[in-house]
Amino acid sequence: MANEDISAALSAEDQDLIEKAYEALGGSAEGVAPSDVDFDMIENGGPDAPQKSKWQRWKENFKRRGWILVFILPALIYVIIFCYVPMYGILAAFQDYMPGDPIIGSETQWVGWDNFKTFFSNPNFPNYFVNTFLLCILGFIVGFPLPIIVALLLNSVRPKKVKKGLQILYYAPHFISLVVLVGMMKFMFGSDGLLDNLSKNLGGGGVDLFLKEGAFRPLFIFSGNWQDFGWSAIIYLAALSGVDPALHEAAKVDGASRFRRIFSVDLPAILPTIVMLMILSVGNLMSCGYEKVLLMQTDGNIEKSEILSTYVYNFGLIGGQYGLGTAAGLFNSVINVALLVIANFTSKKLSGNSMW
Amino acid sequence: MKKAIIGITAAVIWLVCVIAFAVASADTKGSEHQFTVLAVKEDSVMNYNTMPVFQQLAEDTGIEVNWTYNTSAQYSNNIDPVGTKGIDAIYHSGFSNLKLYDYGRRGRIVAIDQYLDSMPNFSKILKDRPDIKQALISPDGHIYSLPRVEEMGLKSYPNILYLNKKWVEKLMDEGGLPALTEPLTKDDLKDGLVLYRKDFKAILQAFKDNSYIGDSNKVPLSFVNGNWQGNVSDLIASFGVPENRDHKTIVNGKVVFTIEDEKWFNAVKELQDWYSRGLIGSSAFSQTDNEFLARGQDGRYGAFYWWEKDTVLAKDIRDDYIIVEPLKDDDGKQYVGVSNELEIEKGECVILDACQDKKGLLSYFDKFFEPEYSAQLNYGSIKSGAFLSGKVNGKLVPNDDHGVQSADDFRMKNAPYGVVYLTAEVWEKSVEMESRAKLRLENLENYVKPFTFEGATPIPNLNYSQEDLITLNTYESSLANNIASWFTKAITGGAVPSEDSWKSLLDTNRASIDAVLQLNQKAYDSYVAAIAD
Numbered sequence: 001m002a003n004e005d006i007s008a009a010l011s012a013e014d015q016d017l018i019e020k021a022y023e024a025l026g027g028s029a030e031g032v033a034p035s036d037v038d039f040d041m042i043e044n045g046g047p048d049a050p051q052k053s054k055w056q057r058w059k060e061n062f063k064r065r066g067w068i069l070v071f072i073l074p075a076l077i078y079v080i081i082f083c084y085v086p087m088y089g090i091l092a093a094f095q096d097y098m099p100g101d102p103i104i105g106s107e108t109q110w111v112g113w114d115n116f117k118t119f120f121s122n123p124n125f126p127n128y129f130v131n132t133f134l135l136c137i138l139g140f141i142v143g144f145p146l147p148i149i150v151a152l153l154l155n156s157v158r159p160k161k162v163k164k165g166l167q168i169l170y171y172a173p174h175f176i177s178l179v180v181l182v183g184m185m186k187f188m189f190g191s192d193g194l195l196d197n198l199s200k201n202l203g204g205g206g207v208d209l210f211l212k213e214g215a216f217r218p219l220f221i222f223s224g225n226w227q228d229f230g231w232s233a234i235i236y237l238a239a240l241s242g243v244d245p246a247l248h249e250a251a252k253v254d255g256a257s258r259f260r261r262i263f264s265v266d267l268p269a270i271l272p273t274i275v276m277l278m279i280l281s282v283g284n285l286m287s288c289g290y291e292k293v294l295l296m297q298t299d300g301n302i303e304k305s306e307i308l309s310t311y312v313y314n315f316g317l318i319g320g321q322y323g324l325g326t327a328a329g330l331f332n333s334v335i336n337v338a339l340l341v342i343a344n345f346t347s348k349k350l351s352g353n354s355m356w
Numbered sequence: 357m358k359k360a361i362i363g364i365t366a367a368v369i370w371l372v373c374v375i376a377f378a379v380a381s382a383d384t385k386g387s388e389h390q391f392t393v394l395a396v397k398e399d400s401v402m403n404y405n406t407m408p409v410f411q412q413l414a415e416d417t418g419i420e421v422n423w424t425y426n427t428s429a430q431y432s433n434n435i436d437p438v439g440t441k442g443i444d445a446i447y448h449s450g451f452s453n454l455k456l457y458d459y460g461r462r463g464r465i466v467a468i469d470q471y472l473d474s475m476p477n478f479s480k481i482l483k484d485r486p487d488i489k490q491a492l493i494s495p496d497g498h499i500y501s502l503p504r505v506e507e508m509g510l511k512s513y514p515n516i517l518y519l520n521k522k523w524v525e526k527l528m529d530e531g532g533l534p535a536l537t538e539p540l541t542k543d544d545l546k547d548g549l550v551l552y553r554k555d556f557k558a559i560l561q562a563f564k565d566n567s568y569i570g571d572s573n574k575v576p577l578s579f580v581n582g583n584w585q586g587n588v589s590d591l592i593a594s595f596g597v598p599e600n601r602d603h604k605t606i607v608n609g610k611v612v613f614t615i616e617d618e619k620w621f622n623a624v625k626e627l628q629d630w631y632s633r634g635l636i637g638s639s640a641f642s643q644t645d646n647e648f649l650a651r652g653q654d655g656r657y658g659a660f661y662w663w664e665k666d667t668v669l670a671k672d673i674r675d676d677y678i679i680v681e682p683l684k685d686d687d688g689k690q691y692v693g694v695s696n697e698l699e700i701e702k703g704e705c706v707i708l709d710a711c712q713d714k715k716g717l718l719s720y721f722d723k724f725f726e727p728e729y730s731a732q733l734n735y736g737s738i739k740s741g742a743f744l745s746g747k748v749n750g751k752l753v754p755n756d757d758h759g760v761q762s763a764d765d766f767r768m769k770n771a772p773y774g775v776v777y778l779t780a781e782v783w784e785k786s787v788e789m790e791s792r793a794k795l796r797l798e799n800l801e802n803y804v805k806p807f808t809f810e811g812a813t814p815i816p817n818l819n820y821s822q823e824d825l826i827t828l829n830t831y832e833s834s835l836a837n838n839i840a841s842w843f844t845k846a847i848t849g850g851a852v853p854s855e856d857s858w859k860s861l862l863d864t865n866r867a868s869i870d871a872v873l874q875l876n877q878k879a880y881d882s883y884v885a886a887i888a889d
Contacts (some may be wrong), residue, residue: 087419123834191639192573298641299641320454
């Protein structure tokens with residue numbers, strides 16, 4: 001498009017601004033497309049203009065483009081209603097609460113920090129804490145790099161059909177329900193299961209991995225990863241598909257091997273995605289779901305398998321001590337938030353990538 | 357095209373929402389004054405509204421009750437059943453002591469003791485039976501629920517040891533029976549067999565070693581660890597400790613933990629040996645009761661502990677199994693402990709504060725305590741054939757013949773259970789026991805009860821202050837977890853448990869053990885004092 005056409009399309013006011021800008025930059029209007037213009041600076045009357053306060057600038061900005069905010073309104077309302085409003089429920093952590101009691105009202109029975117005291121004075125509390133931490137952190141160490149490796153490898157597979165086939169094969173287990181998954185594990189590793197019968201028929205004493213507390217974490221983590229590594233790889237594959245083929249071409253011309261290209265082209269390209277997902281998963285580090293843990297729990301492994309979320313379930317929901325359950329859940333969330341902040345800060349310092 | 361599809365989808369979603377809302381709001385109207393009671397009931401159980409016993413009750417009292425239901429799965433997801441709109445009471449509420457008290461002191465469920473004037477049966481029970489009154493009282497002195505009382509004397513002994521007679525005979529025939537301290541003949545193989553524990557072990561070992569007994573599926577000894585019935589307590593008790601599944605009992609008025617006894621530790625060591633030899637199936641520590649029952653049907657157990665044998669075994673192999681008395685200790689003595697399963701259960705039925713006519717509804721439930729109604733609620737209506745039509749010697753006689761249906765299936769379908777009052781007196785005067793129950797009682801009298809550990813009694817329903825209840829809740833559950841975990845690991849862990857590991861179990865849980873014992877003892881002492889008054 002010629003500059004004349006663009007100028008015609010702009011309002012008189014804007015044109016004025018552009019002229020001003022060119023003058024300020026000390027150049028001429030020739031050959032400069034409107035997209036190269038820093039409107040904010042122009043609106044402020046160029047670098048030499050008297051500085052307007054931030055507030056004034058914001059006000060002017062709002063007047064001109066404030067209506068765009070309407071677009072984020074539905075999302076904002078949704079988040080407020082469904083994420084922030086229900087949060088008043090955490091007040092139950094400081095109450096002797098029964099369902100049906102008003103959270104804030106004359107009948108509310110406030111107990112201060114009593115629920116937390118009861119929770120921390122539970123003789124098994126240190127054990128629950130360590131169990132939760134170890135289960136989650138080990139799960140993270142094994143489970144975080146796995147989908148990245150899988151995605152990088154899948155991305156290097158050349159025949160498209162093979163690539164698609166493998167991808168489906170990898171993420172299909174994601175759709176198995178937890179109960180069925182644990183059932184399958186019991187058939188394989190439980191009593192009278194595959195391993196047990198194999199060992200008995202070979203003259204051994206039989207093995208039930210569900211009774212061995214040392215086997216709980218490996219079973220939990222590896223079954224979880226087996227189920228989800230393909231699914232989690234999808235997001236990295238999407239990021240990889242955005243890599244400019246020209247970069248690969250160039251690397252090839254320079255004689256880079258396929259392996260070299262993974263490290264020098266693919267990996268740097270998806271690094272921001274990796275960092276972002278890492279921050280997010282660190283924020284969820286202490287929140288393993290209780291469902292699978294409960295399904296896998298036996299008297300034999302309970303010393304390793306009783307975690308904070310099963311405690312919340314057993315005391316809060318089953319035992320009817322809702323305040324105590326909420327207190328334990330709140331404690332867990334506070335740790336999660338702290339971890340999230342630390343992870344974000346560290347990543348900002350080290351790689352420049354961060355959530356905020 | 358795309359836009360059209362999106363538009364249609366949006367329209368459909370809107371329509372569904374609007375209709376759903378309309379239907380939901382139409383549902384809430386139309387409540388005449390009539391009692392509505394929420395019952396926790398499985399779909400397989402008959403509709404209470406058409407059950408003859410409830411129709412008879414309605415005729416008798418002139419009070420109409422409309423029953424609505426939650427299945428137990430729905431009910432457990434219902435976080436606030438007391439807040440359910442439009443109901444007056446919850447039947448089979450299953451509330452714990454703490455929940456009853458928590459709802460009660462908020463006034464959300466009714467303190468039933470205020471309405472005793474309109475409950476002649478219930479107030480008579482409370483007067484005659486101070487132990488039942490003690491069991492029902494909450495920390496604030498009120499009674500918030502109606503009880504279930506079924507005193508047959510069965511629950512204290514939830515385990516009987518059964519032995520596969522056919523397998524022993526096979527051993528005899530093939531010459532595989534090891535030398536025993538007291539030699540066995542085929543004539544000895546009948547109910548009430550007495551065996552030394554070491555002989556029993558030798559027999560199990562022979563079951564395991566001889567391939568003509570069965571394939572690798574066979575299980576010399578099975579039970580369900582930690583279950584209320586069919587647990588391994590009696591085997592441990594044979595070492596001379598009054599063991600039950602809580603590891604806690606009363607001996608001569610004193611609350612004790614069995615795990616503190618050296619004999620208990622010896623029993624665990626011995627069990628470890630049995631387990632590592634493959635005499636106890638590994639499934640014993642991980643199976644649920646249903647899995648245990650399913651595995652037992654084809655007769656793969658050499659011996660097992662259970663309530664009775666009929667549910668465990670398929671019909672054609674039931675005669676293959678005989679009752680073994682509690683195993684003899686090396687010094688020739690026999691012991692069993694008593695369980696803490698109680699015959700007085702609270703929390704069966706609660707009345708909500710929302711009920712408009714509490715007196716009326718309670719006078720209705722009061723009828724449940726009459727023997728004739730209790731019997732029908734517990735076994736099924738007379739009209740549907742749960743009892744013979746005529747009374748014999750003034751007693752209701754159960755009908756055992758239900759055609760193709762098993763007695764258990766008939767009862768599960770036809771009996772609502774819940775609030776009943778069937779005491780020793782009722783069994784004597786008004787209702788004949790089921791033949792199955794009579795048989796079990798007979799077996800217990802002959803083969804189990806005589807060997808009860810001297811002075812051992814179950815821990816009754818005790819009352820605690822609110823503070824004590826919460827303390828107890830915290831300590832008891834973590835202690836129970838720790839003991840169960842140590843016990844299972846000690847036996848299945850592959851190494852003989854060391855004395856040190858046992859001592860460290862006791863030491864690390866010392867605070868919990870002492871706190872629980874102290875609170876229990878305090879409550880028990882005041883219970884005894886209250887009963888004596």
